[in-house]
Amino acid sequence: MEKIKFSVLLSIYKNEKPNHLIECFKSIYDNQELKPDEIVLVQDGPLTDELYEAIKNLKNQLNDILKIVSIEKNVRLGNALRIGVEKCSNEIIARMDTDDIAYPDRFKKQIKYLEANPEIDVLGSYMSEFIDNITNIVALKTAPLENFKNYMKLRDPVNHPSVVFRKSRVIEVGNYIEILYNEDSYLWGRMLANGCQFANIDESLIYFRVNDDTYKRRGGLQYVKAEIQLQKELLRLGIVNKFEFLRNITLKNIIRIIPNQLRKIFYIKILRKS
Incomplete structure (x- = not known):
């Protein structure tokens, strides 16, 4: 079977810490068992000199794997991700936040799951919430394994930083749309209302910084x-x-x-x- 190509989508703005960004990239490429074919980094408005320097170094390391999309003014996360989705070259897109850390087997497990379950449009996982260092895990954020539309009545059916989704299905419902603080929830609601299928892997594949x-x-x-x-x-x-x-x-x-x-x-x- 031909390997499924996939992109990783991230958005960064000026408040991010360069060392967090570097840790994030190390986890999604250097330490990752199944490496992405493309990483799309949306620069949401002007960044600090330290961030530009870190991104320059990452670009030198990753070359064509890293695609940088620069937005002149800060447009907020929903709009930045909307642009990022459109710039991704592959049908399968994995989301990642620039201050989080992926488990080494994250993409291998999620891509394998999508290969075995082609009807699934959005796939998430549990997340390990940590403070300062991944050895200091303070909580586990779980996610449902069934009844996703019913679960959405109270809480998000997937953990946004953990998801892998099919680009065509996201575009079909209008892509990310900016709505204050809730661009992900609004997307999941529209996808569920339009019959998209959700799933979660019942283990943690992301270290989520808190x-x-x-x-x-x-x-x-x-x-x-x-x-x-x-x-x-x-x-x-x-x-x-x-x-x-x-x-x-x-x-x-x-x-x-x-x-x-x-x-x-x-x-x-x-x-x-x-």
Whole structure:
């Protein structure tokens, strides 16, 4: 059987740390058992000199494997990923965040799964959340193995940084669309509403970097507005009904406005496994 070619899609902006980017690239290429045929890095607006230098060095190492897409002004993640998807040369695209680290067998396992299950359009995995170093894992973020549309009523059916998807199916539903903080959730909702098939591998294939800011960023009035906007779209798509819409904006937004330390406890103790 001919090897499936695949691209890895990342978006970077000025706040990223160069050492995190270098660690990320080492995990998705140097240390990866099945290496990608293409890596597409979207530069979302101007970066720091240190980041430009790190990217220059990566380009020298990877040559044509690394495709750099530069956007003059910061357009936010949804728009950056939309452009990135369009620039990917291969039908299979793996997502990755520039501060996360892939397990060495991530792509081998996910590509093998897609080969065996051609009906699957989006494939994710569990994630190991860590602080500072991958030896310091603080929680496991799981994902459902069935009933994805029903699961979407409350939470995302896949972990965005872990997914591999089919480009044609993402384009078919309109690609990534910028919606405040929820470009991934909005994409999954549209794909589920259009009959796309989801799956998760029930093991961790990503080390996901967290700190106190991870939970702080998920609170505040902007997140309240973003949650209401997303739930309106899920209602329009038929993912949730009117009762579920009201329940979600009430319960979810309580979490958005409580103090950061309480929100951190909620995420780690209730939404994660130790």
